[in-house]
Amino acid sequence: MMEQYIREAESVLLHTYNRYPVVFDHGEGVHLYDIEGKKYLDFVSGIGVFALGYKNEAYNDALKAQIDKILHTSNYYYNMPAIQAARELCRVSGMDRVFFTNSGAEAVEGALKAARKHAYLKDGKADHEIIALNHSFHGRTFGALSVTGTPKYREAFGPMIGNIKFADMNDLQSVKSQITEKTCAIIMETIQGEGGIHPATEEFLKGVRALCDENGLLLILDEIQCGMGRSGYMFAWQEYGVKPDIMTVAKAVGCGVPVGAFLMTEEVGQSSLVAGDHGTTYGGNPFATAAVCEVLRQFEERNIPDHVKEVGEYLFEKLEEIKAADNRITAHRGKGLIQGLEFNAPVAPVIQKSLDNGLVLINAGSNIIRFLPPLVITKEDVDEMLVILKEALKAEI
Numbered sequence: 474m475m476e477q478y479i480r481e482a483e484s485v486l487l488h489t490y491n492r493y494p495v496v497f498d499h500g501e502g503v504h505l506y507d508i509e510g511k512k513y514l515d516f517v518s519g520i521g522v523f524a525l526g527y528k529n530e531a532y533n534d535a536l537k538a539q540i541d542k543i544l545h546t547s548n549y550y551y552n553m554p555a556i557q558a559a560r561e562l563c564r565v566s567g568m569d570r571v572f573f574t575n576s577g578a579e580a581v582e583g584a585l586k587a588a589r590k591h592a593y594l595k596d597g598k599a600d601h602e603i604i605a606l607n608h609s610f611h612g613r614t615f616g617a618l619s620v621t622g623t624p625k626y627r628e629a630f631g632p633m634i635g636n637i638k639f640a641d642m643n644d645l646q647s648v649k650s651q652i653t654e655k656t657c658a659i660i661m662e663t664i665q666g667e668g669g670i671h672p673a674t675e676e677f678l679k680g681v682r683a684l685c686d687e688n689g690l691l692l693i694l695d696e697i698q699c700g701m702g703r704s705g706y707m708f709a710w711q712e713y714g715v716k717p718d719i720m721t722v723a724k725a726v727g728c729g730v731p732v733g734a735f736l737m738t739e740e741v742g743q744s745s746l747v748a749g750d751h752g753t754t755y756g757g758n759p760f761a762t763a764a765v766c767e768v769l770r771q772f773e774e775r776n777i778p779d780h781v782k783e784v785g786e787y788l789f790e791k792l793e794e795i796k797a798a799d800n801r802i803t804a805h806r807g808k809g810l811i812q813g814l815e816f817n818a819p820v821a822p823v824i825q826k827s828l829d830n831g832l833v834l835i836n837a838g839s840n841i842i843r844f845l846p847p848l849v850i851t852k853e854d855v856d857e858m859l860v861i862l863k864e865a866l867k868a869e870i
């Protein structure tokens with residue numbers, strides 16, 4: 474049955490993904506079920522989206538209630554869920570101003586526009602440079618793609634937006650060497666996700682903040698994957714007390730409803746985008762922001778960051794043991810519930826074998842298995858995952 478649907482999918486969907494051969498039907502807690510009823514333990518959560526687990530009753534009820542009230546108005550009017558979601562996002566992040574988007578890439582687009590406008594208002598020039606990092610991932614639209622540090626994603630689509638320079642993660646000197654009098658901002662993920670789970674060191678992040686302060690640059694932190702509790706902190710930069718000028722969020726901020734946002738300090742808010750500079754039809758509509766409100770409510774009620782710290786440390790210890798016992802594993806990185814095991818060969822056979830045995834895992838680059846479970850996962854779930862992973866590691870790679 475499943476094969477037939479997959480064949481049909483491949484005849485109607487544009488082939489922009491090499492999909493795993495499974496058609497998911499529904500979820501419950503940290504488990505997914507395919508259309509044939511087979512159960513899977515989910516260690517991907519839709520790439521860090523479904524943080525609070527599937528079939529979350531309070532979340533579903535909040536959305537149903539909002540559907541019965543109103544789904545959409547327009548950004549030319551105010552709506553209550555957007556006001557509350559913005560207030561709560563500011564409260565948990567310490568940022569001051571929010572612009573809601575429909576996706577992560579759009580949040581990055583807005584952040585880049587705000588940074589360039591901020592610089593434009595200072596010197597009246599429109600030739601400002603932005604520094605991004607190698608191996609970064611910021612999304613697939615032109616602005617976001619232009620600051621994405623993986624050349625193969627950009628290659629066929631040139632020219633990119635101009636005046637972007639690249640430096641290396643955790644190499645302050647390489648960032649410093651790219652700064653010119655035209656530089657207006659540095660954009661980076663606090664923990665690189667797609668690029669292979671590379672956390673910024675405390676020294677590097679503090680160094681980049683200092684470079685920004687010394688040179689009058691804005692620091693844009695992309696927290697789309699590593700934010701919303703995933704690192705064991707609400708936002709990964711909070712571990713080091715280094716505050717960005719602009720921050721992007723998406724993925725888990727809606728837990729399944731497509732929504733993102735870029736946030737900024739009052740200083741940037743007062744001196745960047747104004748009426749007419751930026752907009753969106755759907756962004757911040759009452760349905761999407763009702764989801765954000767309920768997500769933030771549950772994060773607080775369930776103290777998600779502390780839970781992630783505890784289970785994340787347990788996962789870290791266990792993956793260290795796996796690494797010590799397998800000489801194909803060359804590195805183990807990450808924190809909280811964003812971790813990766815790097816192998817000396819492509820990991821697709823291990824992921825496929827896991828899937829066969831009821832465990833959903835994903836790669837980050839061809840040689841890295843990425844662990845990005847729902848944030849409500851327990852130590853018992855980690856143990857269940859390890860049994861299947863160990864079996865799958867018998868696969869030849």
Ligand SMILES: *Cc1c(COP(=O)(O)O)cnc(C)c1O
Nearest residue numbers: 576577578610611612666697698
């Ligand atoms: C997923 C991701 C994006 C892009 O988000 P979309 O919603 O897919 O546009 C941007 N930055 C980071 C760090 C991401 O992980």
